[in-house]
Amino acid sequence: MKKIGITGQNGFVGKHLYNTLGLFPEEFERVDFQKEFFEDETKLDEFTSKCDVIVHLAAMNRHESEQFIYETNVGLARQLVESLKRTNSKAHVLISSSTQEERDNLYGKSKREGREAIVNWANEAGGKVTGLIIPNVFGAFGKPFYNSFIATFCHQLTHGETPTIANDGEVKLIYVQELVMTIVNEIRSEKNQPELFVEPTATKKVSEVLALLNDYKTKYYDGGEIPVLTDKFEHNLFNTYRSYIDYKTHFPVKFTQHTDPRGAFVEVIRLGIGGQCSFSTTVPDITRGNHYHTRKIERFAVIKGKALIQLRKIDTDEVLDFYLDGTEPAYVDMPIWYTHNIKNIGTEDLYTIFWIDEPFNPEDADTYFETV
Numbered sequence: 001m002k003k004i005g006i007t008g009q010n011g012f013v014g015k016h017l018y019n020t021l022g023l024f025p026e027e028f029e030r031v032d033f034q035k036e037f038f039e040d041e042t043k044l045d046e047f048t049s050k051c052d053v054i055v056h057l058a059a060m061n062r063h064e065s066e067q068f069i070y071e072t073n074v075g076l077a078r079q080l081v082e083s084l085k086r087t088n089s090k091a092h093v094l095i096s097s098s099t100q101e102e103r104d105n106l107y108g109k110s111k112r113e114g115r116e117a118i119v120n121w122a123n124e125a126g127g128k129v130t131g132l133i134i135p136n137v138f139g140a141f142g143k144p145f146y147n148s149f150i151a152t153f154c155h156q157l158t159h160g161e162t163p164t165i166a167n168d169g170e171v172k173l174i175y176v177q178e179l180v181m182t183i184v185n186e187i188r189s190e191k192n193q194p195e196l197f198v199e200p201t202a203t204k205k206v207s208e209v210l211a212l213l214n215d216y217k218t219k220y221y222d223g224g225e226i227p228v229l230t231d232k233f234e235h236n237l238f239n240t241y242r243s244y245i246d247y248k249t250h251f252p253v254k255f256t257q258h259t260d261p262r263g264a265f266v267e268v269i270r271l272g273i274g275g276q277c278s279f280s281t282t283v284p285d286i287t288r289g290n291h292y293h294t295r296k297i298e299r300f301a302v303i304k305g306k307a308l309i310q311l312r313k314i315d316t317d318e319v320l321d322f323y324l325d326g327t328e329p330a331y332v333d334m335p336i337w338y339t340h341n342i343k344n345i346g347t348e349d350l351y352t353i354f355w356i357d358e359p360f361n362p363e364d365a366d367t368y369f370e371t372v
Contacts, residue, residue, distance in 0.1 A: 077114030139176030306346030
């Protein structure tokens with residue numbers, strides 16, 4: 001059992017890493033970190049002394065002053081080094097750096113000097129270091145106007161704004177979950193690698209990415225259609241886009257119902273991709289679900305009866321309640337990293353259609369149980 005702490009635990013990559021480590025409770029124990037520890041040597045030393053592995057992600061990406069970014073990032077790395085020395089730590093320290101290391105800017109310089117400070121400590125103290133040189137990272141829950149242009153575009157396209165391209169260059173990209181699994185595998189390997197270039201998983205022009213996101217807005221956000229996703233990058237980009245939708249106001253989405261003397265007809269889902277569609281009945285007061293997915297795309301459609309669908313983002317307390325009634329058929333889509341359930345709150349059987357984008361595979365179910 002490795003005890004792992006993450007500086008920057010509540011940041012974009014840090015939160016994804018923290019939650020992913022939680023999927024392996026028999027292998028990893030998470031040591032809690034709060035950013036205030038950098039302001040208190042005693043608490044920082046207490047944290048450092050508990051850890052077999054420290055993933056140093058705490059850093060500043062943007063600020064009005066480049067000099068302030070430089071001083072902050074170098075200062076955080078040096079504070080960690082001093083704590084490692086005070087506690088005589090022999091931890092395996094993984095530090096995130098950037099492909100901007102070699103650029104002529106203070107941000108890149110701050111990342112390089114921070115990595116070098118950790119490497120020097122490891123050489124002197126007999127610790128281990130992995131210096132991760134990382135391309136541009138995108139994924140669910142990134143902070144717009146801060147973490148990546150993809151986060152900014154996704155936010156704008158789901159909040160009535162129009163993105164603009166300042167520089168249509170090619171960008172080397174990696175999805176946050178791919179980066180997280182790279183970090184997990186490096187923790188498992190226990191190798192000393194002062195300079196490890198993390199390979200991008202896609203290279204795209206900014207305009208190519210925006211074209212895909214505009215397609216998702218038109219087909220999915222406006223029309224409810226799951227678009228064609230031709231490869232893993234597009235699947236990851238689509239899940240990223242979905243995470244920026246304001247679920248409180250967008251769902252549930254009512255179907256267009258066509259009625260005539262024979263009865264009613266409702267199109268439940270229009271697909272650019274395949275997947276698995278299921279039908280269920282649920283007796284009154286019974287709840288299904290209470291699990292979450294990290295990659296799957298899923299739709300719950302209520303066509304008869306009364307249902308309460310609940311969602312809660314992992315590591316948060318807010319529960320989103322959606323009340324659906326089969327007299328006005330409607331659906332709610334499940335975002336990744338949200339545990340969810342559906343309960344029959346009526347007096348008759350509840351009829352539900354479930355669609356998910358991949359057939360169930362018990363050896364790779366991507367289904368993690370947690371009560372909403």
